[in-house]
Amino acid sequence: MPSNDEDSLDPFTQEETSQTSLQSARASYSDLQTPIFLGHGSADPKVSVRLGERMASLLSQQLHMDVTWRAYSGFGHWYKVPDEIDDVVSFLKDKLGVPVGEVPRASTVTSIDGADVSVRVSGNHKEKKRKERKEKGTKFLTTAIPALETLQLLVPDGTSICQQAGRFSEIYIRYRDRRANCSARLINSTTRKKNEMSTLNIPPSPHTVQVSIIDTTASIQVTADRFLSPRVDGFSTLNCNAFAFLIENPRSGRRVLFDLGLRKDWQNLAKPQYERIQTTFKLSVEKNVADILTENGVPLESVDSIIWSHWHFDHVGDPSTFPSSTSLVVGPGxxxxxxxxxxxxxxxxxxxxxxxxRQLVEITPDKFTLKIGDFGAYDFFGDGSFYLLDVPGHAVGHVCGLARTTSGGSSSSSxxxxxxxxxxxxxxxxxxxxxxRPSPYLPLPEQIRPHQPQDEASHPPCPGALFEKIHPDPVNYRTRPFYRIRVWEDGTTVAHDPDTAQQSIYRLQPFDAxxxxxxVFAHDRxxxxxxxxxxxxxxxxxxAGWKERGRWRFLRDWKVES
Known part of the structure; x- marks a missing residue:
């Protein structure tokens, strides 16, 4: 499972995610056979009602307990278990090995029936750190418990069991939006917003490559539920294209391709592959990338290497259409x-x-010696003009390409x-x-133009708030993506490692912002x-303003009305 560090948590609080984690922890909580009184405090009464009723229903179903809802003033969403305190404390001591009532010296991670649990401490003894964080420009969200010291046992979906040490003999189960807490810090941190690129740590270089985006002529239709979770406002079909990239280094004269899309004769794919996709995908393609290059005067002999982002059928193309002098570059493993x-x-x-x-070149893990953002990086040409990033999860050896397209005069001394x-x-x-998108780094704006400039007369800007109605998290719809990677109840998923793939998406968000x-991901039609x-x-x-023009165009997949 992914780390429980706050910066790496799943930013979703949608029902299916909560259910999964609660099911894992059910055995731990089911012996607390007492009613849970749910209290939610919010400045917005509508939010209180919506979240209160939703979480009361969810807890009741998953924990098999009577759960009632009430609103009260204060910060956070709290679930009070006022009885059987001695049994609960004993349970915490036995299961976790943590002396309840004493303050652990550091955060620890353990497991309750397969659910990872992070043990953290908060309270008035941290007031000094809170002041220090505020002085650094970080918005710090505090809790409403009037305890001197609070022990929080946090499971991945944000649920926690809190034992108030010292003054109060009460146990709380708290649903806490930890990612929103993290998001607030990211958005309000002056150090992070002051210099966005500095957090990516891209090494300086005066060298660039010339990049061309190739339309591989592929058309791919597939059920959206195969890739995306949850289903949002009836959007059911992914209609995809497939981009490839021609990268040219002007100093060395080397040309490389990043991906080849779908081969023209896709019916001649390896038999196991063909059998898997023929009933799942609706495919068409007019040309191989080799045909497109030849038609535009690029000799195939001039292509030094083909880089596969990964080995899936809609990226590998047909390397046999290139001469044997063209090497094939693949990711680690x-x-x-x-x-x-x-x-x-x-x-x-x-x-x-x-x-x-042809030569097969594997970029092994030891070659990713640089760190760009949160990813290992390999300097492909050795001059800082083009990097491969180790972006794991979707497939074994999945890599991304980072090309420097213009240089502001950076040098080795910069x-x-x-x-x-x-x-x-x-x-x-x-x-x-x-x-x-959206993300803590790139919030949904107040006014959005998801259409092309020439369409603005017939499509005026729409309020970002309209998407609250369809977003899986209507409270944090401005800073949380609409989707996560689909994992079915039986574990079926398109990703090799869905947890890692999801973390890779979060770590790409600063780049995207x-x-x-x-x-530009391969299938961004x-x-x-x-x-x-x-x-x-x-x-x-x-x-040319491509980033701004394309950033929110995906919102056209849903029809929202004011």
Missing amino acids: MPAAKLPAYPTNPDSTLLESDFAG NSSDNDTFILMGGDSCHHAGQI AENVFF TLADVVDIFPATANRWKE
Whole structure:
């Protein structure tokens, strides 16, 4: 499971996430056979009613207890268990090994019946730290418990059991939006907002690459529920394109491709792969990337390498259409996990013809020696113009590409890339922009133009508040993505490691929010008529305003009315 550090928590409080975590912890709480009195305090009575009733119902179903709801003044959502205090304290001591009533010296992590639990302490003894945080420009959200010291046992969905030490002999179960707490700190931290790019730690360099975005002519239709959770306002079908990228280094003359999209003769994919997708996806494609390059005067012999973001069928294309001098570059762990290929390995989803006669280059973990944002990074050309980022989770060996498209004159003596611009090639880090936006770094604005400038006369700006109605978290709809990665009850998911893939999305959010980074994931069809397509170049994307024009266009997938 992912770490319980606040910055890495799932930012969703939607029902299915809460249910999963509560089910894991049910055995721990089910022996507290007492009524729970739910109290929720909020400045907005409507919010109190909505959250109070929702959480009372959820707790009642999952914990098999009588739960009643009442509103009261104060901060937070609290669930009081006033009886059987001795049994509860004994339970906490036995299960956790934490001396209740005493203050642990540091945060610890343990497990209750498979549910990770983070033990933290808060109270008046931290008042000095609170003042220090406020002085640094960080908004610190305090709790309403009048306890000298509070022991909080926090499970991943935000539920906690709190033992007030010293003054009060009461146990509380608290539903706390920990990610919103984190989000407030991120949004209000002067150090983080003062210099957004500095948090990404992109090494300075005066060198750039020329980038072109290739429309691979692929059209992919698939049920949205296969990838996205929950279903939002009836949006049921993902209609995807597939971008690839041509990257040219002007100093070395090297050309590389990042992804190839879907091969034209996709019916000739490896048999196991074809059988899996023929009934799941509706596919069409007109050309191979090799055809597109040739038609536009790019000799295939000039392509030094093909980089696969990962090995899925809609990214690998058909490498056999390139000469054997073109190497194939893959991410860490991919050869061990996926080779030998079909038909030598009858279960493989890759073809031997993809590799035949060409050099296979694996960027092994030890080569990601740099750190950009929260990802390991590999300097592909060795001059700071193009990096591969290790962005795990979706597939074994999944990588993203980060290209420096303009340079503000950075040099080795400079410690900043603030004046440079970048294109981040996202691969399958997400499949819909609603998986990464909005975010604590990029809140939903008060007024939104999700349409092209030429459509503004017929589509005036709409209030961002309209999307509260359809967002899975109507309280924090401005700072939380609409979707997360779908994991079915039986564990079925498109991601190799969905927890890690979800964390990768959160860690990409600062890149997506940075004004000088243009995030383009492979299937972002909303950008198809925003960007200039190969043979045009994309280096002047910022001057052209592509990021601003495309940022909220995914909202057109839902029809909201004022």
